[in-house]
Amino acid sequence: MIAPPPPYVMLEGSSGNNFRPPPYRRNVPRYNSDYKKKSGGRSLCRFICCCYCCLFLVIIILALLVVYFYAVYEPEMPSYKVEKLEVKAFDVQPDFSLNTEFLVTVKADNPNSNIGFIYGKDSSVIVMYTDSNLCTGKLPSFHQGEKNTTIMQVDLKGKSEFGSGLQEAYTVNRDNKRIPLLVKVKVPVSVVVGNFPTRQFVVFVNCSLLVDNLAPNKKISIISSNTTFDLKF
Incomplete structure (x- = not known):
């Protein structure tokens, strides 16, 4: 026994050779929008920490120079x-x-x-x-x-x-x-x-x-x- 052919459905507005299959849809990759924000925040924190470390180092050097000056020259007021x-x-x-x-x-x-x-x-x-x-x-x-x-x-x-x-x-x-x-x-x-x-x-x-x-x-x-x-x- 031969099976009946599948039903054919005619789409409105399509005839003859004008029918085209729908285009292939690609899945657009999604990016995490919080990544750059988190990365930028960490960079700012590192920069601030470096500035504080440099300032602390300069203060230590100046303090050592003052101690050296007073120890060597022993200044007195005229x-x-x-x-x-x-x-x-x-x-x-x-x-x-x-x-x-x-x-x-x-x-x-x-x-x-x-x-x-x-x-x-x-x-x-x-x-x-x-x-x-x-x-x-x-x-x-x-x-x-x-x-x-x-x-x-x-x-x-x-x-x-x-x-x-x-x-x-x-x-x-x-x-x-x-x-x-x-x-x-x-x-x-x-x-x-x-x-x-x-x-x-x-x-x-x-x-x-x-x-x-x-x-x-x-x-x-x-x-x-x-x-x-x-x-x-």
């Missing part, structure tokens, strides 16, 4: 002192102005065996009485070597207001032979290690003096003095 004060002029004018001329002797002592100092040009010295500037001047520019003591004489001149209030206060201090003065020094300094000067910084020195008189051409006794200083990098 000391400053007003040794002497001379008054050449202290003239009160009829218009309540004051003309002054002082000569201040400053002692700078460098106790270091392997370190020198270069004192720059842009310095200033001011003598004040009760917040009033009496006279101003400048320190000389010079190189101070190792284990050296330098004596500087600084000429100071000025003209300032000297009203009745200041005159009364000065008269009381003069009669008591206890006149307070403040000597303010500002000077740029470079540290010299061997033959190599380092970065320049600014030294501020404040010297509070108590003297017995300010009479011109008369010996002045410094009753007491107190010196403080500060640094600005």
Whole structure:
């Protein structure tokens, strides 16, 4: 017995030779979209860790250099002192102005065996009485070597207001032979290690003096003095 042929189904819109089989469909490979994100995150973490390690290494090297410097050179701060004060002029004018001329002797002592100092040009010295500037001047520019003591004489001149209030206060201090003065020094300094000067910084020195008189051409006794200083990098 012969089996009947399979049923034939005619698709709409197809006739004769226009029939084409459906195209072969390929399976498109799928990629995990989280792979790059995870890989990029790990790379960033590694980069940050490397940066921190390099920074930590630099800090250790700098700390070792500082320890080596202090162990080898044993740096000490220089000391400053007003040794002497001379008054050449202290003239009160009829218009309540004051003309002054002082000569201040400053002692700078460098106790270091392997370190020198270069004192720059842009310095200033001011003598004040009760917040009033009496006279101003400048320190000389010079190189101070190792284990050296330098004596500087600084000429100071000025003209300032000297009203009745200041005159009364000065008269009381003069009669008591206890006149307070403040000597303010500002000077740029470079540290010299061997033959190599380092970065320049600014030294501020404040010297509070108590003297017995300010009479011109008369010996002045410094009753007491107190010196403080500060640094600005």
